[in-house]
Amino acid sequence: MSTTLAPRPKNEERRIVAVKRTGIIDGKQSDNFSIFCEMAKELTGFDYVSFSLFDENYQCGIASTDGNTDEKSERHEYNICSYVLLSAEPTLIPDLTQHEKWKSHPSLQNEDRWLGYAGFPVINKDNYALGTFCLLNREPLALNDKQITLLKGICERIAHQIDTQTEQKEITAETVQIALKSFRAVTNLEETAELNDFLSLCSGKRISKTSFSKLVEFDLATYEDGEMVLSEAGRSLLRKMKLQPKVMKKSIIKTQNKPTFLDELLGEL
Numbered sequence: 586m587s588t589t590l591a592p593r594p595k596n597e598e599r600r601i602v603a604v605k606r607t608g609i610i611d612g613k614q615s616d617n618f619s620i621f622c623e624m625a626k627e628l629t630g631f632d633y634v635s636f637s638l639f640d641e642n643y644q645c646g647i648a649s650t651d652g653n654t655d656e657k658s659e660r661h662e663y664n665i666c667s668y669v670l671l672s673a674e675p676t677l678i679p680d681l682t683q684h685e686k687w688k689s690h691p692s693l694q695n696e697d698r699w700l701g702y703a704g705f706p707v708i709n710k711d712n713y714a715l716g717t718f719c720l721l722n723r724e725p726l727a728l729n730d731k732q733i734t735l736l737k738g739i740c741e742r743i744a745h746q747i748d749t750q751t752e753q754k755e756i757t758a759e760t761v762q763i764a765l766k767s768f769r770a771v772t773n774l775e776e777t778a779e780l781n782d783f784l785s786l787c788s789g790k791r792i793s794k795t796s797f798s799k800l801v802e803f804d805l806a807t808y809e810d811g812e813m814v815l816s817e818a819g820r821s822l823l824r825k826m827k828l829q830p831k832v833m834k835k836s837i838i839k840t841q842n843k844p845t846f847l848d849e850l851l852g853e854l
Contacts, residue, residue: 591660591661591662591667591668592671599713600713600714601640603711604639604716605640606751606755607751608751610645611645614648615649617746617750618636618647618648619648619650621648621742622636622648622649625739626720628732628735628736629703629726629732630722631703631720631722632722632723633649633651633699633720633721634650634718634720635648635649635650636716636717636718636743638715639660639666639716643657643660644659644716645657665678665687665690666704668704669717669719670714670716672706674706675705677728677733680700680701681700681701683725698723700725701721701724701725701727702721703728703736704717704718704720705737705740707743707744708740709744710744710745715744715747718739718740720736760826760827763825764826764827765780768822768826771803772803772805779799779800779803782796782797782799783819786806786814786815786819787823791813797813800819804819805818805819805822806819
């Protein structure tokens with residue numbers, strides 16, 4: 586196999602940072618993304634669908650319709666999906682044997698070959714092509730306009746899910762740091778046992794009388810109608826720790842024609 590590398594996007598260095606920031610590669614997250622592959626397969630009739638992320642050297646499988654998610658393919662000149670990263674528009678090749686560039690692809694010499702190809706870039710909110718959503722078929726096969734629009738919507742949903750997961754991971758880490766710092770500022774304790782008791786009480790879990798007494802000593806808890814609850818100081822600390830619940834918004838997928846919710850997209854199948 587050729588050792589010549591496939592061309593890289595102009596923002597490759599920053600793109601790689603964005604990919605690694607997600608923490609998804611080697612993160613065993615197939616279950617979080619396989620539904621999108623199955624949806625696309627039902628929607629289009631293609632034999633195989635996969636979602637991959639690209640680090641500096643490899644196309645890394647995340648989810649697919651055959652369940653094989655551990656494959657890593659070098660980003661060499663014959664890796665067609667590598668070229669999908671170069672454009673915001675999909676790469677649609679109904680028949681690889683008729684394509685000027687790819688008709689001499691080494692894989693076409695095999696009996697077990699793929700002929701129909703469609704590759705969609707998965708682009709995050711910061712405009713980095715993190716990976717690809719690719720469809721393969723044993724026989725030549727083309728997508729119609731409606732299928733292309735819906736597949737773009739699926740890719741936007743995948744990108745949104747990645748962005749959300751990444752933000753939640755980073756917010757969680759920051760929140761834990763803030764919570765620990767805020768608790769230590771009030772109690773001057775380096776141990777985490779009392780913090781664990783405080784968080785347990787915040788979430789409505791029962792704690793021992795001994796543990797509760799320690800929180801009372803720091804004016805973080807009190808009895809109210811015979812129940813163990815946070816004191817006013819405890820509730821104030823909770824706000825400082827940024828652990829108050831927030832309202833979650835329903836996610837929207839943007840398609841070419843209009844916004845649509847995921848359940849509406851599922852209704853198209």
